[in-house]
Structures are given as structure tokens and as C-alpha cells.
Amino acid sequence: AQTVTQSQPEMSVQEAETVTLSCTYDTSENNYYLFWYKQPPSRQMILVIRQEAYKQQNATENRFSVNFQKAAKSFSLKISDSQLGDTAMYFCAFSWEYGNKLVFGAGTILRVKS
Amino acid sequence: ETGVTQTPRHLVMGMTNKKSLKCEQHLGHNAMYWYKQSAKKPLELMFVYSLEERVENNSVPSRFSPECPNSSHLFLHLHTLQPEDSALYLCASSQDYQHSYNEQFFGPGTRLTVL
Numbered sequence: 001a002q003t004v005t006q007s008q009p010e011m012s013v014q015e016a017e018t019v020t021l022s023c024t025y026d027t028s029e030n031n032y033y034l035f036w037y038k039q040p041p042s043r044q045m046i047l048v049i050r051q052e053a054y055k056q057q058n059a060t061e062n063r064f065s066v067n068f069q070k071a072a073k074s075f076s077l078k079i080s081d082s083q084l085g086d087t088a089m090y091f092c093a094f095s096w097e098y099g100n101k102l103v104f105g106a107g108t109i110l111r112v113k114s
Numbered sequence: 115e116t117g118v119t120q121t122p123r124h125l126v127m128g129m130t131n132k133k134s135l136k137c138e139q140h141l142g143h144n145a146m147y148w149y150k151q152s153a154k155k156p157l158e159l160m161f162v163y164s165l166e167e168r169v170e171n172n173s174v175p176s177r178f179s180p181e182c183p184n185s186s187h188l189f190l191h192l193h194t195l196q197p198e199d200s201a202l203y204l205c206a207s208s209q210d211y212q213h214s215y216n217e218q219f220f221g222p223g224t225r226l227t228v229l
Contacts (some may be wrong), residue, residue: 004156033214044117045204045220052215091157092167095214100145102168102218 002027004094006105015083020067021108023079023092029053031034033095034068035102040088049091050076054057082112116140118221120205126227129195135224137188137205145211146188147218148180149190151202163188195228202226 003026014088028074032053039045051068058066063080079086083114093107118139124127129131139146148160162170163182179191188205205221 037220044222047217050215050217072145098212099145099169099215100158100208100211100214100216100218101159101162103159106156 002029002090002096002103004103004105006090006092009106010109010111012111012113013079015082015084017082018078018080019110021090021092021110022078023075023077023105025075025092025094025105027094028075029096031097033097034066035093035095036064036066036075036077037091037093037104038086038088038099039087039091039107041078042044045091049077055076060063061102084112084114086110088114116208118205118219120203120224122224123222124225126229127192127195128229129197131192131195132201133192135190135192135203135205135226137190137221139186139188139205139207139221140217141184141207141219143207143219144185145208146151146182146185147206147208148188148190149204149206151204151223153201157204160190162211169211192226195226197228200226200228 034051036048038048049061067076089107091107093102121136146163150158160174161180166182180188202223206218206221208216208218
């Protein structure tokens with residue numbers, strides 16, 4: 001069975017600094033998709049960034065980028081120039097190549113401090 | 115209304131009650147999902163519907179009964195729940211079920227408390 005592990009239950013960062021959230025996963029699949037979703041306090045969960053496993057190039061979306069290490073089964077999220085609005089629970093998620101169903105990690109609470 | 119909406123936002127029910135959660139998506143999507151978010155546990159996928167047909171049932175107890183009358187609406191009927199069923203129930207939708215790359219759009223959730 002696929003599992004997703006986020007080893008950092010909580011993290012904090014100063015505004016404007018950079019923070020990296022960790023995620024590891026376990027799968028025997030060769031192709032799959034990985035996602036980071038963000039759940040702000042009392043607000044809806046939204047997609048931050050996604051990565052296809054067969055693409056070696058790391059995905060980037062503005063201040064958000066990933067470090068995808070397929071052999072190590074690692075998928076970390078880097079947030080640059082952290083903003084107060086980045087305060088949220090961040091979930092790493094795995095999906096098979098076909099069949100859009102997500103397996104989530106336990107989440108990391110990120111607090112951005114002014 | 116835009117995106118994915120859920121009603122009610124909060125629900126308190128006794129173990130013998132019958133209630134229903136409602137989800138509606140205004141995105142023209144063909145796949146809809148129910149997730150359970152418990153404290154200190156990862157989100158758990160409960161059910162998936164694709165074009166109104168149930169395609170996934172993740173060993174969910176029969177006291178949870180989903181219904182998808184059309185591609186825009188999804189219900190979760192609740193009957194004889196247990197206190198451990200208290201959680202945030204999230205609905206999501208995506209363009210389709212086949213393509214895993216598609217983003218899932220989430221509703222705000224229903225906070226359920228079972229007394």
C-alpha cells in the first residue's frame with residue numbers, strides 16, 4: 001500500500017525567510033503524481049503545486065518549488081519569501097498514474113511570524 | 115455560488131439520528147469525492163463517484179451511505195453514527211476520475227459532532 005509520511009508536525013518561519021517542508025512516500029509504482037495542498041485556518045484546501053514522477057525537472061509555482069528525489073522517494077516543498085498568508089496546514093499527497101484518488105500525509109502546520 | 119459548497123457547515127447529532135450532508139460543485143466536473151479529516155490523522159478517502167457511478171468505496175462502514183443523483187450533487191447519508199465518527203467531512207471534485215494530474219477542488223467541509 002502507498003504511504004505518505006510528513007515527519008514535521010509543526011514548523012515556524014519568520015516572514016520573508018525560506019522554509020522547507022519534508023515529505024517521503026513509499027510506492028512500487030514507476031509513474032505517479034505528487035501534490036502539495038494547503039489548508040489555511042478555517043478555509044478551503046487548495047492545490048499549491050504538483051509533480052509528475054516521470055518528469056525529472058522540479059516543479060515551481062512562483063514562491064513555491066519542490067525538490068523531487070525519485071530514488072529516495074522524497075518530495076519536499078520550499079517556500080521562499082514567506083508571507084503571513086502562507087500560515088496553514090500543508091499536506092503532501094500521492095496519486096496513482098490512473099485513477100484520481102489521493103493518499104495524504106498527516107500534514108505539517110506552518111506558522112509564519114512577523 | 116462558485117467552486118464547491120457544502121451544507122451544513124456544522125452538525126451535531128445523537129447516535130440514533132439520521133442526517134445528510136450535502137455537497138454541490140459549480141465547476142462542471144465529472145468526479146466527486148468524500149474525505150474524512152479526523153484530528154491527528156491523515157485525510158482518508160471514503161468514496162469516489164465518476165459520472166454518478168461509485169468507483170471507490172474505501173471500506174467505509176455501512177452507517178455512511180453516499181448518493182450522487184447527478185454530476186453536480188453528492189450526499190452523505192448518516193445513520194446510527196458513533197462518537198468516533200466526529201470529524202470534518204470534506205467534499206471535493208475534479209474534472210474527471212481517470213486523469214490523476216487533475217487538481218481536486220475542495221469544499222469548506224462539514225464539522226460533524228456525534229454525541
